Amino acid sequence: MKKFTVILSMMLALMLALTGCVSSTNNNGNSSSQNNDGAENKEEVNLYTSRHYEADQELYKKFEEETGIKVNVVEGKGDELMERLNIEGEDTKADVFITSDAGNLHQAKEAELLQAVESDVLVENIPEKLRDVDNQWFGLTKRARVIVYHKERVNPEELSTYEALAEPEWKDRVVIRTSENMYNMSLLASFIDIMGKDEAKAWAQGIADNMARDPEGGDRDQAKAVAAGEADVAIMNTYYLGGMLNGTDEEEKKVAESVGVFFPNQETTGAHINISGAGVTKHAKNKENAVKFIEFLSSEEAQGQFAEANSEYPVNEKVEPSELLKSWGEFKEQDINLSKLGENQQEAIRIFNEVGWK
Numbered sequence: 001m002k003k004f005t006v007i008l009s010m011m012l013a014l015m016l017a018l019t020g021c022v023s024s025t026n027n028n029g030n031s032s033s034q035n036n037d038g039a040e041n042k043e044e045v046n047l048y049t050s051r052h053y054e055a056d057q058e059l060y061k062k063f064e065e066e067t068g069i070k071v072n073v074v075e076g077k078g079d080e081l082m083e084r085l086n087i088e089g090e091d092t093k094a095d096v097f098i099t100s101d102a103g104n105l106h107q108a109k110e111a112e113l114l115q116a117v118e119s120d121v122l123v124e125n126i127p128e129k130l131r132d133v134d135n136q137w138f139g140l141t142k143r144a145r146v147i148v149y150h151k152e153r154v155n156p157e158e159l160s161t162y163e164a165l166a167e168p169e170w171k172d173r174v175v176i177r178t179s180e181n182m183y184n185m186s187l188l189a190s191f192i193d194i195m196g197k198d199e200a201k202a203w204a205q206g207i208a209d210n211m212a213r214d215p216e217g218g219d220r221d222q223a224k225a226v227a228a229g230e231a232d233v234a235i236m237n238t239y240y241l242g243g244m245l246n247g248t249d250e251e252e253k254k255v256a257e258s259v260g261v262f263f264p265n266q267e268t269t270g271a272h273i274n275i276s277g278a279g280v281t282k283h284a285k286n287k288e289n290a291v292k293f294i295e296f297l298s299s300e301e302a303q304g305q306f307a308e309a310n311s312e313y314p315v316n317e318k319v320e321p322s323e324l325l326k327s328w329g330e331f332k333e334q335d336i337n338l339s340k341l342g343e344n345q346q347e348a349i350r351i352f353n354e355v356g357w358k
């Protein structure tokens with residue numbers, strides 16, 4: 001009789017567990033629906049992100065369907081979201097912060113907006129050099145900052161390294177953004193790590209001397225300056241060319257078609273790469289869900305779509321890049337931990353100021 005009661009209660013527990021599962025599955029994609037017992041389904045993860053792609057929304061929905069965890073999204077500019085996290089402090093709703101550039105993620109870490117995460121899944125899916133040394137942020141997409149050249153005026157055989165663009169033969173032929181731009185800070189920070197402060201400074205001086213104009217505009221504007229004949233080469237991120245080629249602006253399409261992509265330093269230290277990535281916020285109320293969410297974004301299932309939304313490279317090596325990116329060819333990357341981009345940021349800013357890179 002006693003045995004029977006035990007079996008009965010086990011069956012009852014199993015039934016309850018199963019009903020629980022079913023009810024949370026039914027709740028997917030519908031935040032206002034209710035569990036069997038009438039309580040609101042409270043499983044959620046709150047995201048602050050500087051990304052704004054439709055493809056991302058689809059991925060969030062997929063995550064909701066698979067886990068029953070509702071994704072609440074606040075979109076904004078990276079620096080504004082960081083400021084908001086700072087002001088909100090312990091009261092913040094945000095569990096996950098996503099932004100671009102290891103330099104920005106480093107700033108978030110330094111401002112104590114993030115916390116360390118232990119996850120075998122993230123360690124498995126994301127190469128070590130694309131993760132923070134203290135596990136506070138994780139790369140989710142990879143971008144390359146390369147040389148872009150005018151197809152008619154420049155023979156790619158004239159190109160070799162970033163350093164070569166600092167030589168006198170490129171005088172008045174180079175365009176690149178201002179030194180206030182984080183991508184450039186990270187680029188120079190990588191050189192500080194790879195070649196040391198003095199050589200990095202000499203490079204920055206050479207580029208400042210070779211500029212075809214005072215730095216202005218975003219990366220797309222550098223490609224436009226090359227297409228318009230203002231300069232022969234630009235240093236820029238490849239995903240902007242992807243955006244121009246896949247976009248609806250016919251002029252931009254023409255610009256992107258008139259330039260070629262050259263991966264520098266292939267015989268030496270590799271092309272500069274950076275990431276956009278995510279971290280769990282310091283005051284996350286849903287830490288477990290936050291980790292699950294970042295793990296999902298790093299998965300084979302999500303990586304292709306997440307990277308392709310901005311013509312970037314997946315960080316998960318099991319996932320292939322898009323056809324366009326493949327058409328530009330495979331390339332050797334800088335072999336440094338991207339934490340260095342943040343660690344050398346202040347030194348990079350000092351050097352830019354010293355050499356007069358506006």
Ligand code: FE
Nearest residue numbers: 100219237240
């Ligand atoms: Fe960008």
